[in-house]
């Protein structure tokens with residue numbers, strides 16, 4: 019009979035390996051994990067996912083874990099429930115759902131091109147060093163409107179969000195309470211970081227677009243504090259999640275040059291007469307969309323999340339006590355051979371219409387920023403493949419991710435060179451074949467030209 023802590027050592031030494039092995043080796047259902055006095059069950063049966071995630075929050079709620087985060091995140095849509103949660107979600111949905119966020123496509127592309135220019139100048143780069151900041155800037159576009167954050171404010175935000183993320187990571191995995199000195203130091207750091215972030219947000223507020231998400235959040239009558247907590251939550255929820263996934267997107271293009279060429283062709287087909295990607299064509303761009311879906315399957319950056327039983331319930335044939343934690347682990351489900359054949363292989367021919375595929379969760383608490391993230395990742399693939407070629411990648415084969423709050427890519431290096439103009443790009447004559455492909459005459463493109471010619 020295993021004792022209540024018998025899985026702690028294996029879990030702590032390699033949680034990804036532990037959850038994968040335990041979930042894949044157990045019959046489908048609720049798998050008991052012995053991680054402490056409170057009962058924890060890993061949900062490895064896709065048929066139980068939706069009943070759990072769609073249950074009323076009074077029966078199965080976010081529970082203890084989310085309460086741990088409230089000193090950091092305050093009263094934001096991640097923490098709230100009931101009518102106030104619905105009001106906030108409605109605003110986020112209006113601005114961040116797939117169809118709505120497309121209005122920012124030109125700005126998102128310009129941000130990506132600016133990153134591409136920097137990478138080309140370096141010649142070789144570690145993707146995660148650039149993609150996390152790109153994700154932060156994209157969220158600013160989605161929240162404040164088309165305006166671009168200054169580099170000084172960006173740096174301040176990156177530092178502040180980084181401090182709070184470290185704090186959150188420690189809070190989530192902490193078993194024993196902090197000592198008084200560490201607790202005090204932690205609190206002071208957090209206060210400073212939140213203050214720095216509030217200063218930047220206040221500045222961005224004064225110039226945010228009149229139809230931006232920020233204006234609609236203001237119209238809900240939130241206090242400054244609640245509004246800033248809401249924005250901090252969006253920055254935290256979307257920063258390393260999208261940033262890590264974006265690094266894997268670049269990695270898999272680098273590991274498969276034929277795929278990258280195919281996406282370059284797809285990008286050429288999506289470009290309008292003005293040299294910009296066209297929204298309607300991007301919606302039909304299957305290769306880049308499939309790349310993003312497959313990367314989200316192999317490396318679901320929110321690799322686990324949980325629920326807690328709030329009322330005695332019967333789920334999966336078991337009677338569950340109040341306080342039981344249900345662990346939902348996209349990392350395990352999406353690498354279980356019962357749901358995906360040859361699950362560790364990167365394959366572009368899969369189908370994702372199964373309840374075992376939940377990189378963005380499901381039900382009323384599914385990711386509010388999925389539209390932003392999916393569009394950003396697809397545009398990243400299209401814009402970068404259109405303008406550049408990756409000539410080498412290491413390590414290869416793909417390394418094992420590191421388990422933190424998100425699934426962090428380990429250090430990797432990609433060599434990059436400018437791609438020559440491809441024949442399918444409209445309006446460019448023969449003589450253009452000697453030039454790198456520049457998608458549009460925006461400031462970012464000009465900086466691409468300048469940097470590659472230096």
Ligand code: HEM
Nearest residue numbers: 096255256259260263320323377378379383385386387391
């Ligand atoms: C690849 C990138 C992303 C992944 C994999 C991801 C994944 C997830 C998952 C699995 C959840 C549900 C957690 C649960 O049910 O407990 C979630 C919730 C959430 N995500 Fe994301 N996310 C990503 C990007 C973003 C972005 C870009 C934003 C904001 C701009 C965002 C904002 C949120 C918010 C606000 C919630 C809470 C929703 C609620 O409780 O109503 N996420 N995310």
